[in-house]
Amino acid sequence: MRTLQLAFVFFLAFLPYSCKKDSDRRIRKFHRQEVGYSANDILSDKKYKSITIEIIYMTGFKPTDQAIDNLKQLVTTTCNKPDGINVVFKEIPAQGKSAYSIDDVETIENDHREEFTYRKDLATCFIFLDGPSNENQGTAMVLGHAYFNTSMVIYEKSLKDNSGGFGEPELYKLETTVINHEFGHILGLVNLGSTMYSSHQDTAHGAHCDNTNCLMHWEVETGNIFDNLIGNSPIPTFDQNCKRDLTENGGR
Ligand SMILES: [Zn+2]
Ligand SMILES: [Zn+2]
Incomplete structure (x- = not known):
């Protein structure tokens, strides 16, 4: 009888811990799907009523307020999120690397991301780096990359290096x-992930x-747009x- 009681206490003491660990794992797994997997969840209000955008930026590479306002505007006009948009900023130390691979970016997300989908709020993570992509080849540049269902990276240094000067676009644009x-x-x-309503995919260039x-x-997403x-x-x-594909998949 005594052994049974002890066993029960032991079980109770460890239950909350293991549950928390399991749910943490589930929450993280939600954010490790392919790009486009959560399109309907983000566009519609079926499961998620609000969206959180976590902006993780390296010191000195915070995106401009205008760009964030324009992003909010896009979300407002495209997604059905009656409980609104929540933008959270997180500054992290600049790493000073000469180039970043997607593996590097995933490590940064693993180390620093704090916002995860919870109840009726869907979380996304946008990372802004102090260096270029390791996929750049001469003037052919990769300026940004969506790499998971809720994650993207922006090579903010490449944007800064190619804006603001004579004959260059403004940074926020x-x-x-x-x-x-x-x-x-x-x-x-x-x-x-959003089915085409009518055929308009440039298959030679992917999605x-x-x-x-x-x-x-x-x-x-290359350097060809600067001009x-x-x-x-x-x-x-x-x-x-494109707009039609989004509205057909639950968007506004
Ligand atoms: Zn693209
Ligand atoms: Zn289009």
């Missing part, structure tokens, strides 16, 4: 273009749109085809 393009991938564009003026054109953003040129937006 470049940031808005690249951030919103990567968010489009997380929303399942093109044919990446991109065939309209050169669309935000989801492949050149938007298009100079002066009063507008920041690209989703064209009709």
Whole structure:
């Protein structure tokens, strides 16, 4: 009898700990799916009523307020989130690497991400780095990359290096273009979790749109767009085809 009681106490004492560990693991697993996997969860209000965007930036590489306002605007006009958008900033030390691989980025996310999907709030994580992508080849640059269902990286140093000077676009315009393009991938564009309503995928360039003026054109995440953003040129937006895919998948 005494042994039984002791065993019961022992069991109770360890129960909360193991439950917490299991749920932590489940919460983390939610954020380790392919890009586009959570498109419907982010677009619709079926399961999640609000969205949290955690902005993790290296010291000196915080995105501009205008770019974050434009991102919020995009979420507001694209996603059904009646309980709103919550943006959380987290500064981390600059690592000073000459280039970052996606493995490096995943390590940074593992070490620093604090916001995870919980109850009716879906969490996303945007990382801003003090260095370029290790996939850059000469003038062919990778400016951003969505790499999990709720995660993206922006090579903020590359954006800063190519903006603000003579004959260069303003930084916030470049940031808005690249951030919103990567968010489009997380929303399942093109044919990446949001089914195409009509055919418009540029299959030669993966999950991109065939309209050169669309935000989801492949050149938007490379260096080829710099000239298009100079002066009063507008920041690209989703064209009709991309917009339609999002509304068909639960978006606004
Ligand atoms: Zn892209
Ligand atoms: Zn498009």
